Amino acid sequence: MLSCFTSMDLFSLFLSIILLMLTPLSVSQLEEFVSIDCGGKSNYTDGSTGLSWISDSDMMHHGTPVEVEDAPNGGTMVQYRTRREFPIDSKKHCYTLSTVERRYLVRATFQYGMLKSGGTYPQFQLYLDATKWATISIYDAKRVYIEEMIIRAPTNSIDVCMCCATTGSPFISTLELRPLNLSMYATDYEDKYYLKVAARINFGAPSEASLRYPDDPYDRIWDSDLARRQNFLVGVAPGTERISTTRNIDIGTREYPPVRVMQTAVVGTKGVLSYRLNLEDFPANARAYAYFAEIEDLGKNEVRKFKLKQPYIPDYSNAVVNIAENVNGSYILYEPSYMNVSLDFVLSFNFVATPDSTRGPLLNAMEISKYVRIASKTDRQDSTVVNALRSASAESLQMNEGDPCVPTPWEWINCSATTPPRISKIVLSRRNLTGEIPPELNNMDALTELWLDGNSLTGTLPDMSNLINLKIVHLENNKLTGPLPSYLGSLPSLQALFIQNNSFSGEIPARLISGKFVFNYDGNIGLHRGSKKHFKLILGISIGVLAILLLLFIGTLLLLLQRRKSRTRQKGVSAHKSTKPSNAYSLVRGNLTDEGTTCYIALSDLKEATDDFSKKIGKGSFGSVYYGRMKDGKEVAVKTMTDSSSHGNRQFVNEVALLSRIHHRNLVPLIGYCEEEYQHILVYEYMHNGTLRDHLHEPSKQKNLDWLTRLRIAEDAAKGLEYLHTGCNPSIIHRDVKTSNILLDINMRAKVSDFGLSRLAEEDLTHISSIARGTIGYLDPEYYANQQLTEKSDVYSFGVVLLELISGRKPVSPEDYGDDMNIVHWARPLIRKGDVMRMIDPCIAGNAKIESIWRVVEIAMQCVQQHGASRPRMQEVILAIQDATKIEKEAQNKLKSTSSSSSSTSGKPQSSRKTLLTSFLEIESPDSSSGCLPSAR
Numbered sequence: 001m002l003s004c005f006t007s008m009d010l011f012s013l014f015l016s017i018i019l020l021m022l023t024p025l026s027v028s029q030l031e032e033f034v035s036i037d038c039g040g041k042s043n044y045t046d047g048s049t050g051l052s053w054i055s056d057s058d059m060m061h062h063g064t065p066v067e068v069e070d071a072p073n074g075g076t077m078v079q080y081r082t083r084r085e086f087p088i089d090s091k092k093h094c095y096t097l098s099t100v101e102r103r104y105l106v107r108a109t110f111q112y113g114m115l116k117s118g119g120t121y122p123q124f125q126l127y128l129d130a131t132k133w134a135t136i137s138i139y140d141a142k143r144v145y146i147e148e149m150i151i152r153a154p155t156n157s158i159d160v161c162m163c164c165a166t167t168g169s170p171f172i173s174t175l176e177l178r179p180l181n182l183s184m185y186a187t188d189y190e191d192k193y194y195l196k197v198a199a200r201i202n203f204g205a206p207s208e209a210s211l212r213y214p215d216d217p218y219d220r221i222w223d224s225d226l227a228r229r230q231n232f233l234v235g236v237a238p239g240t241e242r243i244s245t246t247r248n249i250d251i252g253t254r255e256y257p258p259v260r261v262m263q264t265a266v267v268g269t270k271g272v273l274s275y276r277l278n279l280e281d282f283p284a285n286a287r288a289y290a291y292f293a294e295i296e297d298l299g300k301n302e303v304r305k306f307k308l309k310q311p312y313i314p315d316y317s318n319a320v321v322n323i324a325e326n327v328n329g330s331y332i333l334y335e336p337s338y339m340n341v342s343l344d345f346v347l348s349f350n351f352v353a354t355p356d357s358t359r360g361p362l363l364n365a366m367e368i369s370k371y372v373r374i375a376s377k378t379d380r381q382d383s384t385v386v387n388a389l390r391s392a393s394a395e396s397l398q399m400n401e402g403d404p405c406v407p408t409p410w411e412w413i414n415c416s417a418t419t420p421p422r423i424s425k426i427v428l429s430r431r432n433l434t435g436e437i438p439p440e441l442n443n444m445d446a447l448t449e450l451w452l453d454g455n456s457l458t459g460t461l462p463d464m465s466n467l468i469n470l471k472i473v474h475l476e477n478n479k480l481t482g483p484l485p486s487y488l489g490s491l492p493s494l495q496a497l498f499i500q501n502n503s504f505s506g507e508i509p510a511r512l513i514s515g516k517f518v519f520n521y522d523g524n525i526g527l528h529r530g531s532k533k534h535f536k537l538i539l540g541i542s543i544g545v546l547a548i549l550l551l552l553f554i555g556t557l558l559l560l561l562q563r564r565k566s567r568t569r570q571k572g573v574s575a576h577k578s579t580k581p582s583n584a585y586s587l588v589r590g591n592l593t594d595e596g597t598t599c600y601i602a603l604s605d606l607k608e609a610t611d612d613f614s615k616k617i618g619k620g621s622f623g624s625v626y627y628g629r630m631k632d633g634k635e636v637a638v639k640t641m642t643d644s645s646s647h648g649n650r651q652f653v654n655e656v657a658l659l660s661r662i663h664h665r666n667l668v669p670l671i672g673y674c675e676e677e678y679q680h681i682l683v684y685e686y687m688h689n690g691t692l693r694d695h696l697h698e699p700s701k702q703k704n705l706d707w708l709t710r711l712r713i714a715e716d717a718a719k720g721l722e723y724l725h726t727g728c729n730p731s732i733i734h735r736d737v738k739t740s741n742i743l744l745d746i747n748m749r750a751k752v753s754d755f756g757l758s759r760l761a762e763e764d765l766t767h768i769s770s771i772a773r774g775t776i777g778y779l780d781p782e783y784y785a786n787q788q789l790t791e792k793s794d795v796y797s798f799g800v801v802l803l804e805l806i807s808g809r810k811p812v813s814p815e816d817y818g819d820d821m822n823i824v825h826w827a828r829p830l831i832r833k834g835d836v837m838r839m840i841d842p843c844i845a846g847n848a849k850i851e852s853i854w855r856v857v858e859i860a861m862q863c864v865q866q867h868g869a870s871r872p873r874m875q876e877v878i879l880a881i882q883d884a885t886k887i888e889k890e891a892q893n894k895l896k897s898t899s900s901s902s903s904s905t906s907g908k909p910q911s912s913r914k915t916l917l918t919s920f921l922e923i924e925s926p927d928s929s930s931g932c933l934p935s936a937r
């Protein structure tokens, strides 16, 4: 008996070990899944899928669980035995799911079950945050209605809400959150659009059953093409046959579809493959994916080639699909995707074999997702306050209603119709509120009415001095204490203030009782009016202070004038020359008094500091740069200008005027200047670690910058450029962004140098030469072609810098790329193929998270787009770099926390992807620089 038990145990242990070995990835994947059984009573694991379902009873306190009588599959799917039904009211009923910033598949499902006699099937709205997701209209009791949305989630949480029933009560059966990997389902538009899944079809499926986890490690639901429920796959061409294989398929493409789905397909044996399907909520712009894998063994002289004939999309329809050639072999997935196509409600599509093809077209699977514009949520500062008020109340307000304003405002607030919506009115009279009024109230500057009367609020009045739109304030019948701040009297819009029956104390500010508006302060025993004498005293003091301030101001003015005069004398530059450029630059941000920090340095001092210009450390655009050490020990870089012509002179005045006004921690600071004996000299802070170029390309200096350091350098430099573009007025275009103009200080922080030297040509249009300024390899082709200079030219050059950081290669190098090519031409096709591995600098490959590198690759490719208009702004570039940094840091932290057990597993590079990531329609144009990269996000 005993031995029998042991062997049973051993057997099951053995079994589970085998299972674990079979699905090593799936286990960690599973942990991140969130599967909520709405209305369910307990937590359980579904035996057929291995998914762990949790009951929503802890997270949802309104609505009622309802037993569903005829759950699908005879009730085997436990999660459909119950649903949660919400009351018919004007409220939203929301689930809050916590998220990290990454891409997710969010799925909500609805199965109603038997209708009671006399009842009506419900119809209501589904929202994801403030964005309308779907209208749920039930008309089949047994059907499971599934809504899926692919989103890039914010760092904290998302809300999924039901509301606005037109018939019946809103309800929900399950809510599921599935993290996606790497760049799966990335689009160029994910900051502004969600992807709502309209169809995901497994062609040639063996049965009507859909396929999901564990076959699909990401738990997408792949509908069988036999199950003609929602999509009405009809119009099948004669000669269509279903084929399948048991051989493995290499699915290492961007979307990682499950092998089982790829192992089946349909083939149009008569040369045509056609279907028709309905796309809910269309016409719309969509992202479409086709999955092709050659799963028949073709004879030696056989080929399978076909084209998309319908819908006809120029370019898309001209491309020939040749699976085996595209991926160089059978049983390998080829996944072209259509980044943005406009599709109708009824999609008729057909693939037709080319005349030289011996086999008919083949299709394994397809996916179509609709772009849904993300609606903006209520201003975050406003939401913070109303959420604080909500938690200060009795339970009547405690329910989770999602966004305060969208689609309908909470019962006790009113919102403006702006983007983002702002809260204009709060009405919480007699709601049993306790605690203090949240201090963040002062941020709600769109607020016009505040009704908090008849509660038990305590504490003092919070600062409300920013509430310039506030008209009506009701605070009567509370337990508020403390003084009345004097700014209350000067709120510009205030019409009525009610504070009676509180415990305010002290003196009433004079302006409150001026009679300009309604003010009721009865029943505050401690409050009293100020005396006239007091008022006079205050007036006297104010006048005194004003007089002193005035004196101080005049004094400063005189002092400044004096300084300016003496400086002009010293400089020996005629006054109008030096002031003209100074007027041209006015600062938007920054401090005007900074002007004084750039000082004049005598030539003799500089000779001494540089040991008579003996240590040359580089060559700038206009002359040599020398190392120096000032008397006070400060190390400096001394830049001499050899050109003493008028051009150089203007240049000089220009740069001094400009630079002395620009201060940013990622721009090399100018310390002083010198102009003597036809010598023009600028003195900069010395950057101990030289140029980024040397660190990347100079064999003697190569210090093998790691990926995080590179990211930090990129972010620093990007911030410097962003400041030039947006922080200065008029904005400054650097024009010569390159790795040798990115300098590294002693802490390896990057600062941009050599800016401001190039505005001259702009100002002096008569001198404009036809030669575009800039450095070969970094030069924006659009600017080169038409001489139109914009900030986007810097963005292009910065894209090249990013590619250098990723690859460690030079921008131009006849040995590496040939004479006509540069780093952009070299990188573009590699990235299109998804072959980032071949691009990565060997120094960092293997020590950096591939997803982080991808993020930078993606933004770099956008920066080097042919057309300036399609390039991002520096601000967006910074965000992308920060994303990448975050991904990399998280990976390193994880590594650290697990390093004791396994040290070298997670840093390993993934194998390069053989398959084309991008669509087959993206035919490379002869001039490879003019292509675009539809799937590179």
Ligand SMILES: *[C@@H]1O[C@H](CO)[C@@H](O)[C@H](O)[C@H]1NC(C)=O
Pocket (backbone or CB within 6 Å): 041, 042, 043, 054, 055, 057, 058
């Ligand atoms: C179900 O699991 C969740 C999360 O693991 C837990 O918070 C909750 O208390 C559990 N509920 C029940 C009814 O056991």
Ligand SMILES: *[C@@H]1O[C@H](CO)[C@@H](O)[C@H](O)[C@H]1NC(C)=O
Pocket (backbone or CB within 6 Å): 025, 028, 029, 181, 182, 217, 910
């Ligand atoms: C994400 O994709 C990479 C590359 O294929 C793979 O190594 C990794 O295990 C995947 N992660 C999950 C959680 O599936």
Ligand SMILES: *[C@@H]1O[C@H](CO)[C@@H](O)[C@H](O)[C@H]1NC(C)=O
Pocket (backbone or CB within 6 Å): 189, 193, 285, 340, 341, 371
């Ligand atoms: C898709 O293309 C259309 C037309 O070219 C354009 O208006 C739209 O903004 C694009 N993107 C999305 C996400 O719809």
Ligand SMILES: *[C@@H]1O[C@H](CO)[C@@H](O)[C@H](O)[C@H]1NC(C)=O
Pocket (backbone or CB within 6 Å): 411, 412, 413, 414, 425, 427
């Ligand atoms: C919000 O405004 C609407 C229309 O102006 C009004 O009918 C409604 O009563 C207001 N709600 C509150 C809470 O004041």
Ligand SMILES: *[C@@H]1O[C@H](CO)[C@@H](O)[C@H](O)[C@H]1NC(C)=O
Pocket (backbone or CB within 6 Å): 394, 396, 430, 431, 432
């Ligand atoms: C406030 O509390 C009182 C007494 O507990 C209760 O009768 C009343 O219904 C509450 N009002 C609200 C709006 O919750």
Ligand SMILES: CC(=O)N[C@H]1CO[C@H](CO)[C@@H](O)[C@@H]1O
Pocket (backbone or CB within 6 Å): 325, 326, 327, 328, 916
């Ligand atoms: C996608 C891919 O690598 N295609 C290659 C397959 O092989 C032919 C010839 O060997 C190449 O020309 C393709 O570029």
